[in-house]
Amino acid sequence: MSETLPANNDNHLRVIEALYSGHHGWLYNTLKKKLGNAMDAADLAQDTFTRILASQVTAIEQPRAYLSCVAKGILINWYQRKALERAYLDALAHLPAPEVPSPELRFVVLETLHEIDAMLDTLPPLVKRAFLLSQIGGLKYADIAEQLDVSLITVKRYMKQAFVQCLMLVE
Structure with a gap:
């Protein structure tokens, strides 16, 4: 079946x-089988159609x-987001009670982590790796150059590229 979008x-x-209307049920059931969760499957199916609607695609040969x-x-992206959330909540579980942030602050931190993660995904793999080796x-820089088997100037360029992306996130 071919769908053409005028x-x-x-x-x-x-x-x-x-x-x-022709494929939502199929997609929902497919996602539900993968996730074992009807609510998440419904959300992800809806996100799929929302992305397609926003894409302005002009032809779909095989829907x-x-x-x-x-x-x-x-x-x-959903799995990555869940893994990030689990890691953050696991880190919080090891904090002494007085240091545990409020639910509001936890939400803000999680949203910020998701934005940073999304920004890092826009970077080329070596740039991302250099940035993470440095920041986390x-x-x-010399050790990163050795580990990545690139020159020191290349690492500096990678870091500049990553920091420019970070600044764009703040703006």
Whole structure:
């Protein structure tokens, strides 16, 4: 089955509506089997269609394959987000009671961690690795250069690129 999305916005919405009504149940059931959770499956299915709607895609040759591909990306992000949340909550569990942040602050920290994680995912792999080795591993630039088997000037360029991305996150 092929879905073609015309340039006309009304027609575009009708085709997306047809895609949704024709394949939402299938996508939801697929995600529910993977996750074992109806609520998360419903959220991720909805996110998949929201992303497709925003993408302004003009043709879908194989709707279920396309939906699977988009949903897979969303599912990977969801798993990464859950892993990040678990790591943060695990770290909080080891804090003495007086040092545990309020629920409001925990929410702000988690949202910030998600934004940083998303920003890091936009970096090329070696840039990301250099940044993490420096900021989390505490390595000096020379040690990073040795570990990555690149020059010191390359590490400095990588760090500059990562810090520019961080500044863009703050703006």
